[in-house]
Amino acid sequence: MTNENSGLRLDRRTLIKGAIASAATLSSAAAFASAPRGKLKEIRRAVDAGHEQALRRIQDWIRLPTVAAEQLNIEQGADYMMQLATEAGFKRVRRVATGGIPAVFGVLDVGAKHTVGLYFMYDVKQFDEPDWMSPPLEPVFFDHALGRALRARGAINHKGPEGTFLAAIHAFRSAGVELPVNLALLAEGEEEIGSPNLRNALNDAEVLAELQRTDAVFMPTAMQGQQGEMGISLGAKGVIECELIASGERWGRGPVQDIHSGMKASVDSPVWRLVEALSTLVKDGGNTPAIDGWYEHYRPLTDRQRAMIAKLNTSTTDAELKSALGLKRWMNDMPLQEAMERLASEPTVNIEGLVAGYTGPGGKTILPGRATAKLDFRIVPDMTAADCEAKLRAHLQKRGFGDIEIKVSGGYDPTETSETSGLVRAEQAFLEQRNIPHTITPRIAGSYPGYIYTGAPLRKPFNQFGLGYGGKAHAPDEFYLIDSNHPKIAGMREATMGYVEFLYALASAH
Amino acid sequence: MTNENSGLRLDRRTLIKGAIASAATLSSAAAFASAPRGKLKEIRRAVDAGHEQALRRIQDWIRLPTVAAEQLNIEQGADYMMQLATEAGFKRVRRVATGGIPAVFGVLDVGAKHTVGLYFMYDVKQFDEPDWMSPPLEPVFFDHALGRALRARGAINHKGPEGTFLAAIHAFRSAGVELPVNLALLAEGEEEIGSPNLRNALNDAEVLAELQRTDAVFMPTAMQGQQGEMGISLGAKGVIECELIASGERWGRGPVQDIHSGMKASVDSPVWRLVEALSTLVKDGGNTPAIDGWYEHYRPLTDRQRAMIAKLNTSTTDAELKSALGLKRWMNDMPLQEAMERLASEPTVNIEGLVAGYTGPGGKTILPGRATAKLDFRIVPDMTAADCEAKLRAHLQKRGFGDIEIKVSGGYDPTETSETSGLVRAEQAFLEQRNIPHTITPRIAGSYPGYIYTGAPLRKPFNQFGLGYGGKAHAPDEFYLIDSNHPKIAGMREATMGYVEFLYALASAH
Numbered sequence A, B: 001m002t003n004e005n006s007g008l009r010l011d012r013r014t015l016i017k018g019a020i021a022s023a024a025t026l027s028s029a030a031a032f033a034s035a036p037r038g039k040l041k042e043i044r045r046a047v048d049a050g051h052e053q054a055l056r057r058i059q060d061w062i063r064l065p066t067v068a069a070e071q072l073n074i075e076q077g078a079d080y081m082m083q084l085a086t087e088a089g090f091k092r093v094r095r096v097a098t099g100g101i102p103a104v105f106g107v108l109d110v111g112a113k114h115t116v117g118l119y120f121m122y123d124v125k126q127f128d129e130p131d132w133m134s135p136p137l138e139p140v141f142f143d144h145a146l147g148r149a150l151r152a153r154g155a156i157n158h159k160g161p162e163g164t165f166l167a168a169i170h171a172f173r174s175a176g177v178e179l180p181v182n183l184a185l186l187a188e189g190e191e192e193i194g195s196p197n198l199r200n201a202l203n204d205a206e207v208l209a210e211l212q213r214t215d216a217v218f219m220p221t222a223m224q225g226q227q228g229e230m231g232i233s234l235g236a237k238g239v240i241e242c243e244l245i246a247s248g249e250r251w252g253r254g255p256v257q258d259i260h261s262g263m264k265a266s267v268d269s270p271v272w273r274l275v276e277a278l279s280t281l282v283k284d285g286g287n288t289p290a291i292d293g294w295y296e297h298y299r300p301l302t303d304r305q306r307a308m309i310a311k312l313n314t315s316t317t318d319a320e321l322k323s324a325l326g327l328k329r330w331m332n333d334m335p336l337q338e339a340m341e342r343l344a345s346e347p348t349v350n351i352e353g354l355v356a357g358y359t360g361p362g363g364k365t366i367l368p369g370r371a372t373a374k375l376d377f378r379i380v381p382d383m384t385a386a387d388c389e390a391k392l393r394a395h396l397q398k399r400g401f402g403d404i405e406i407k408v409s410g411g412y413d414p415t416e417t418s419e420t421s422g423l424v425r426a427e428q429a430f431l432e433q434r435n436i437p438h439t440i441t442p443r444i445a446g447s448y449p450g451y452i453y454t455g456a457p458l459r460k461p462f463n464q465f466g467l468g469y470g471g472k473a474h475a476p477d478e479f480y481l482i483d484s485n486h487p488k489i490a491g492m493r494e495a496t497m498g499y500v501e502f503l504y505a506l507a508s509a510h
Helices: A004-015 A022-025 A037-062 A072-089 A156-173 A198-203 A205-212 A261-265 A270-279 A305-315 A317-324 A336-345 A385-398 A422-433 A492-509 B003-015 B020-024 B036-061 B074-087 B153-176 B200-205 B204-213 B261-265 B268-277 B304-315 B318-325 B335-344 B383-397 B422-433 B492-509
Strands: A091-096 A104-108 A113-120 A140-144 A148-152 A182-188 A216-220 A230-233 A237-249 A348-357 A370-377 A403-414 A438-441 A462-465 A479-484 B090-096 B103-108 B115-121 B140-144 B146-150 B180-190 B216-220 B230-235 B233-245 B350-356 B370-379 B405-410 B438-441 B444-447 B460-463 B477-485
Touching: A004 A156, A004 A385, A004 A422, A004 B153, A004 B383, A037 A072, A037 A148, A037 A156, A037 B003, A072 A091, A072 A104, A072 A182, A072 A385, A104 A198, A104 A205, A113 A156, A113 A479, A140 B370, A148 A156, A182 A198, A182 A205, A182 A230, A198 A205, A198 B204, A205 B140, A216 B103, A216 B383, A230 A462, A237 A270, A237 A385, A261 B103, A261 B370, A261 B444, A270 A370, A270 A385, A270 B268, A305 A336, A305 B422, A305 B444, A317 B492, A336 B261, A348 B261, A348 B268, A370 A385, A370 B261, A370 B268, A370 B350, A385 A403, A403 B492, A422 A462, A422 B003, A479 A492, B003 B115, B003 B153, B036 B153, B036 B492, B074 B090, B074 B103, B074 B153, B103 B350, B103 B477, B140 B477, B146 B153, B146 B233, B153 B216, B153 B477, B180 B204, B230 B422, B230 B460, B268 B350, B268 B460, B304 B335, B304 B438, B318 B492, B335 B444, B350 B492, B383 B405, B405 B460, B422 B438, B422 B460, B422 B492, B477 B492
Parallel strands: A113 A182, A113 A216, A216 A462, A230 A438, B115 B180, B115 B216, B216 B460, B230 B438, B233 B444
Antiparallel strands: A091 A104, A104 A182, A140 A148, A148 A479, A237 A370, A237 A403, A348 A370, A348 B350, B090 B103, B103 B180, B140 B146, B146 B477, B233 B370, B233 B405, B350 B370
């Protein structure tokens, strides 16, 4: 959900760095038909010719930030997404009501045998961090160690890579080359708040029918690491994001609003109540969920999954990884392999934020009437968001905390895609053909709403894929590499050609 | 500390409402000499003549808010305080270095036999509450049910009553009447952050010497309740105000800054650490301090103190009091007498505020690198702030929480003044002479830095005293009654005359 693409990146970048050897460990990819060389030359010329325009398209998009949490530029963002799709050649482009911020749908049917689904997000993370080197909504070029890069909110997450994919479609058309697959696009505007309504888009008969026609769905993403390496993800944890709110109002104890803190001697405190309730959710200092029944549907990693993770770790030193995360120690001082396994296997209860009473500088002697904890719960197969939410409610209820409001703002199930699916085989073939070192991650520590596609009713393979490089998603100075000076890392034009060739790989994988 | 005057008011207004009967229970006040009638008439004329100017003085003061927590108008506030003192006739008026925001000192020596100390505050509470009916720094007159009142930050806490006292001094001079006592003024600019440095003013030899000369010290305060009733306070709890800060930086575990919340599976959380540490400080859902040794110097209420509290409760219904506080229940559903006794007797651990990670609307999937709880600890005789701070540190240290930073922003000892002191006898005499119903509160639930005067080295009687009415200290629409339409409640001019007569009572009480 809100931070998941950076989660993906973290895993890939840090875990898979230079993992050349691991490519050999993958299940052998079938030989896929390459794209016809002559056509690729034509398309590459079109990519070069259209580059400035494609860049401008991304920059203009960045200047129109849709922020779901703030209800910022909702209609304008959907309009612009529709415009981008239409300009790229999609037909039947329209808003799809989801009960929340509208999704945008479109199809590009070229009469091909196979159809590929595209998942886009048109929203971005909040951009109010104080530490930007330049205004977050004004795309600025700067010299990154790896080449010329664009700095702005949304540069890597996700307007840059999505704009790069659109540039590929534009290039097919400019070059007069037919797309090798049909495309069905579903773009949402609530990715950063956990895609709470995306699933409702499948209630639209046309959307459902077109996505059912697809062989697989993917999200264009710039995924290369600092050595050009790539990581194929087979899944992600699910997540529930919610607020727990203790209040005198609902409790019937303590004050309904802030009162003088001297009254604490005789008046209950909703803040202490929240602290007490929170304490029941975990043990081991917050490291192990302690919610009743939480592990009922927990499925441990398989030997194959653990082996994949061991491969991931061969080329990453523990010290490098900790340094990238700003850590001195893993929890329990555990070794890297265990830390990586836990990232893939363990459910978590995390406090994203606490807000109660007086939050300004210094103090204010009040007994607050209300306290809020913002939590996220990561869940793994075969746990489901709905079941876990019910368990959380039952757990608090059983302990007498039924008055604590549980305000779920988003959540979805874990997602899994098979290592032997056409999508993953096409990805492997694409990378092997290009000699790009790569690994497979059984499950990332973050979450993305892949269950929409991998779960019922669609049950399609789904992941993120694409060449290119960027960083600092959800952080100040987010960037996307435009011109690479590294021979193994794709700049935007090479990433565009990557999508072109990947579409051919997808066409022949199914 | 920061909210203590409103604490005082709460206790008085709600507990003592109409407590006429209890006046009879007070220890018999000696017969004090009244002020000479002729002189009082002269002074009253001067009060009336000077009223508009006195009002303007308060209004101008309000427009210059000194806010210690925000370091707002520090020097200007001290200058203005010096100007007010000088204009009122104080001599040797000067800043006194305290290590913090400067105090202001001055003496008004008329060669009288007795000297009375005055404690003023020139700072005000933050004024950023969103719900003011008019701008908080623009004094506005409005029609209160009890008469014409002035609405602004500082109106009741404490510029209105202090300005009223100054008006009394002006009136003596205008009327050509000698003050019946000498005055020694100490004004501070950090009352609202807990008077962290006021005690250092006593390191100034002149300040110490002049205060040692006094018989008692008091703070002018508009203390009447809605029926005109008054409450004499014999003391207050002490307080420690501090932040507990858990951080990856100091802990050496968890992230040093916010990282992706997916990492929770393998990374410790400073937020959970704070929650865990907080949980050790209390039991009974936050209602009982559980800090090692906390009750070592706890002194229970005496029978006399409990009797005083019982008297306070005779005229206040439980329902009225709960309604005023926005409460449905006292903790443990206890009866009023027990609730009132706890307000006087029990130490507390209160969470004023929580701040961690993402605090905006919606969620943000981060694992925060830092979490802060703002706490206040109320302490009762014979507990001391220094000892309790040491116990808190030892408690956390012993449980392995030595990394949690304890940032003490203010604190001081409880204060007690004897029922038989000259100050209290003068107050009783004053009230009895005027037939003003009154009660004695053994100890208020809030705190004020009376220990400066009642503790070593001065050991003087100290409390707050004065006629007049106002409300909403530390809240939007703070006000001070200027023209009363209630026969038993003093408007500003009557309150001014109250101070005039009280000075005569003080002169004959010692």
